[in-house]
Amino acid sequence: MNTQMKEKRQRLMDVALELFSEEGYHSVSISRIAKEAGMSKGNTYNYFKSKQDLLVQLVLDGLDELFQEFDPNHDGVLTEEEFYHFIEKLFDNIKARQPFWKLMFSLLLQPHILELLEDDLEPIGERSVGILSSFFINNGSNDPYTDLLFFSSLTKGAIMQYVYSPESIDIDKLKYKIISYYKNECNH
Amino acid sequence: MNTQMKEKRQRLMDVALELFSEEGYHSVSISRIAKEAGMSKGNTYNYFKSKQDLLVQLVLDGLDELFQEFDPNHDGVLTEEEFYHFIEKLFDNIKARQPFWKLMFSLLLQPHILELLEDDLEPIGERSVGILSSFFINNGSNDPYTDLLFFSSLTKGAIMQYVYSPESIDIDKLKYKIISYYKNECNH
Amino acid sequence: MNTQMKEKRQRLMDVALELFSEEGYHSVSISRIAKEAGMSKGNTYNYFKSKQDLLVQLVLDGLDELFQEFDPNHDGVLTEEEFYHFIEKLFDNIKARQPFWKLMFSLLLQPHILELLEDDLEPIGERSVGILSSFFINNGSNDPYTDLLFFSSLTKGAIMQYVYSPESIDIDKLKYKIISYYKNECNH
Amino acid sequence: MNTQMKEKRQRLMDVALELFSEEGYHSVSISRIAKEAGMSKGNTYNYFKSKQDLLVQLVLDGLDELFQEFDPNHDGVLTEEEFYHFIEKLFDNIKARQPFWKLMFSLLLQPHILELLEDDLEPIGERSVGILSSFFINNGSNDPYTDLLFFSSLTKGAIMQYVYSPESIDIDKLKYKIISYYKNECNH
DNA sequence: TATGAATGAGAGTTCATTCAT
DNA sequence: AATGAATGAACTCTCATTCAT
Numbered sequence: 001m002n003t004q005m006k007e008k009r010q011r012l013m014d015v016a017l018e019l020f021s022e023e024g025y026h027s028v029s030i031s032r033i034a035k036e037a038g039m040s041k042g043n044t045y046n047y048f049k050s051k052q053d054l055l056v057q058l059v060l061d062g063l064d065e066l067f068q069e070f071d072p073n074h075d076g077v078l079t080e081e082e083f084y085h086f087i088e089k090l091f092d093n094i095k096a097r098q099p100f101w102k103l104m105f106s107l108l109l110q111p112h113i114l115e116l117l118e119d120d121l122e123p124i125g126e127r128s129v130g131i132l133s134s135f136f137i138n139n140g141s142n143d144p145y146t147d148l149l150f151f152s153s154l155t156k157g158a159i160m161q162y163v164y165s166p167e168s169i170d171i172d173k174l175k176y177k178i179i180s181y182y183k184n185e186c187n188h
Numbered sequence: 189m190n191t192q193m194k195e196k197r198q199r200l201m202d203v204a205l206e207l208f209s210e211e212g213y214h215s216v217s218i219s220r221i222a223k224e225a226g227m228s229k230g231n232t233y234n235y236f237k238s239k240q241d242l243l244v245q246l247v248l249d250g251l252d253e254l255f256q257e258f259d260p261n262h263d264g265v266l267t268e269e270e271f272y273h274f275i276e277k278l279f280d281n282i283k284a285r286q287p288f289w290k291l292m293f294s295l296l297l298q299p300h301i302l303e304l305l306e307d308d309l310e311p312i313g314e315r316s317v318g319i320l321s322s323f324f325i326n327n328g329s330n331d332p333y334t335d336l337l338f339f340s341s342l343t344k345g346a347i348m349q350y351v352y353s354p355e356s357i358d359i360d361k362l363k364y365k366i367i368s369y370y371k372n373e374c375n376h
Numbered sequence: 377m378n379t380q381m382k383e384k385r386q387r388l389m390d391v392a393l394e395l396f397s398e399e400g401y402h403s404v405s406i407s408r409i410a411k412e413a414g415m416s417k418g419n420t421y422n423y424f425k426s427k428q429d430l431l432v433q434l435v436l437d438g439l440d441e442l443f444q445e446f447d448p449n450h451d452g453v454l455t456e457e458e459f460y461h462f463i464e465k466l467f468d469n470i471k472a473r474q475p476f477w478k479l480m481f482s483l484l485l486q487p488h489i490l491e492l493l494e495d496d497l498e499p500i501g502e503r504s505v506g507i508l509s510s511f512f513i514n515n516g517s518n519d520p521y522t523d524l525l526f527f528s529s530l531t532k533g534a535i536m537q538y539v540y541s542p543e544s545i546d547i548d549k550l551k552y553k554i555i556s557y558y559k560n561e562c563n564h
Numbered sequence: 565m566n567t568q569m570k571e572k573r574q575r576l577m578d579v580a581l582e583l584f585s586e587e588g589y590h591s592v593s594i595s596r597i598a599k600e601a602g603m604s605k606g607n608t609y610n611y612f613k614s615k616q617d618l619l620v621q622l623v624l625d626g627l628d629e630l631f632q633e634f635d636p637n638h639d640g641v642l643t644e645e646e647f648y649h650f651i652e653k654l655f656d657n658i659k660a661r662q663p664f665w666k667l668m669f670s671l672l673l674q675p676h677i678l679e680l681l682e683d684d685l686e687p688i689g690e691r692s693v694g695i696l697s698s699f700f701i702n703n704g705s706n707d708p709y710t711d712l713l714f715f716s717s718l719t720k721g722a723i724m725q726y727v728y729s730p731e732s733i734d735i736d737k738l739k740y741k742i743i744s745y746y747k748n749e750c751n752h
Numbered sequence: 753t754a755t756g757a758a759t760g761a762g763a764g765t766t767c768a769t770t771c772a773t
Numbered sequence: 774a775a776t777g778a779a780t781g782a783a784c785t786c787t788c789a790t791t792c793a794t
Binding site for chain 4: 777778779780781782
Binding site: 022023024025026027102105106108109110111112113143145146147149150152153154155156157158160161163164169170173174177178181 | 210211212214215290293294296297298299300301331333334335337338340341342343344345346348349351352357358361362365366369
């Protein structure tokens with residue numbers, strides 16, 4: 001695949017991400033995506049073998065980008081400092097890639113679509129669970145599983161509120177409160 | 189509307205809630221709902237004047253039930269005890285009415301659908317914001333807005349995780365951790 | 377059929393005539409007619425065996441009324457005075473029974489519906505042709521057929537214009553002009 | 565739009581004109597038109613964006629053709645000779661384009677459909693009224709409005725009779741009688 | 753006689769996908 | 774690689790008609 005094709009493929013994905021996240025997967029037609037990406041309906045099938053495939057690639061690409069940013073490339077052990085840094089980066093990422101997160105969250109609630117991604121999402125989930133559990137254990141938790149649940153509730157809820165109505169949320173204050181919660185030794 | 193009709197109407201709503209929440213509003217056709225409810229497609233229009241109307245009734249009915257459980261019929265002031273009680277009841281409700289919450293959350297991420305319900309949801313939202321803000325202020329918060337965000341992130345995230353995969357979540361432990369977080373005087 | 381039934385039947389026909397003529401046969405549903413006549417959808421089938429039957433009865437009834445008014449009960453010979461009187465009465469009738477004429481004219485252009493009425497309409501047509509042809513012959517016409525065409529064009533066109541937009545037509549002036557045309561000896 | 569597409573579009577319009585005029589707009593379905601035009605139902609929507617649009621295009625196209633034939637490109641003043649010529653051409657047109665006139669007349673009696681075309685038809689009507697009124701005034705009429713009504717009744721009635729049953733009408737004789745009526749100085 | 757729930761066929765329309773060009 | 778006409782299945786919704794009550 002040459003440069004020009006890659007560009008077109010990327011343009012399709014950009015447009016699709018924007019539209020899917022704003023209007024929903026089912027409400028956006030292939031011809032609309034094609035038109036807004038400046039190409040013909042039929043030609044999209046040279047880049048993605050179906051509408052669903054486009055969605056899946058979208059998510060996989062998004063997850064890849066996420067990895068590149070978050071993959072600590074280390075032994076899977078999080079220091080306290082790295083944990084705070086992780087939170088900071090997570091919130092930065094949400095702000096920077098709002099449409100992607102919006103799409104992901106809307107898919108989360110539609111298991112039938114999500115099943116297509118299961119194989120790709122599972123290792124990510126497991127790895128995160130592992131790393132964070134270890135972190136909580138290392139920090140003296142006697143119920144790391146629940147601590148993990150609490151943490152992921154907090155972050156998922158924060159993300160959801162932000163992608164749903166970013167203008168009415170002061171996401172930075174929320175982030176600081178979350179960080180300060182974990183810094184507060186009461187919780188150790 | 190006699191008993192038999194009420195039953196059929198209810199059956200339609202039950203089926204629709206189940207399917208909408210599992211597969212998404214757009215993926216479920218009226219004919220499918222009709223078939224699973226054991227009647228003809230056309231007949232559903234004797235009960236709901238459109239597919240959208242069915243969705244709206246579903247949500248409004250669900251919210252009504254919610255009110256009956258939560259509307260404390262009081263002055264809008266929450267004591268600490270009532271606040272914990274509220275959390276308890278909220279989690280009970282989520283467990284008891286998982287499909288409804290799943291539907292609500294999937295709608296939350298589809299603004300175009302949500303707009304239909306805006307008028308009904310807004311007063312609820314505003315009321316909750318008012319009551320909870322007052323509570324945080326009364327309990328010594330100097331940033332009730334962020335406290336509210338933190339609280340609603342926690343609960344929304346918890347709900348989302350639970351409705352997405354109830355079998356992999358120990359929702360009770362999470363609930364206790366949330367309650368104990370607020371009981372812990374560190375946060376006062 | 378007792379009095380009450382006749383009344384209901386008549387009410388249905390009145391409502392149907394009004395609606396069909398204003399909105400068109402296909403645009404008006406049986407349930408709408410039933411509702412506006414103050415009865416149930418199903419019950420209309422005790423009075424007319426189908427929607428089409430209702431239409432046909434409507435037209436036949438209307439034609440009957442027309443007969444009663446126009447049937448000269450004489451030998452089929454029109455004097456000049458009777459001819460002018462006929463025109464006068466025709467225009468009176470159009471003004472008095474505008475919906476009926478509107479319906480008739482809209483059916484005229486839909487042969488497939490009209491075919492159902494062919495048997496009933498044919499004798500009327502033939503009789504009129506006969507009487508009017510004789511009249512034109514008696515008055516010195518050497519092409520009674522064309523005179524008849526001219527006359528029926530005039531009257532049909534006048535009716536059509538009137539039923540289509542009665543408020544923008546001074547039908548009386550038109551009537552007088554038509555009569556005076558035939559009184560004017562130039563045309564003999 | 566290339567030649568082949570133009571042909572198919574034209575074929576659709578031809579079929580639709582034939583069917584609409586014979587059976588009425590509401591009685592003819594898009595699938596029927598598609599089938600008789602030899603294409604799939606869905607494909608018709610590549611040529612017309614709705615059934616209504618097809619109808620409107622049909623009428624507008626027909627009116628355009630009419631204009632090309634009738635628009636004298638002059639100052640709006642009709643000489644006597646031009647007036648007779650206009651009648652001749654009108655009757656020629658009716659013979660040549662019977663289905664179009666049949667459709668137009670059937671629409672005339674269905675106000676709800678006609679409203680769609682009001683904006684396009686109004687200027688034509690007004691222009692005709694103006695030109696013909698002037699003609700009657702110039703020819704010594706002291707009631708041009710009624711003369712106009714008389715004239716348009718005659719022509720409308722003639723057209724209607726012809727499109728309704730062309731085989732039973734000698735339209736040429738009727739035309740000559742109309743012309744000779746206006747030539748006859750009695751009417752001056 | 754009267755009701756209106758129920759049916760089933762069919763309407764207009766959309767759209768993912770294919771395919772000839 | 775690129776186009777968009779063409780397909781066919783599916784969609785929401787309507788309505789004449791029937792039938793149990």
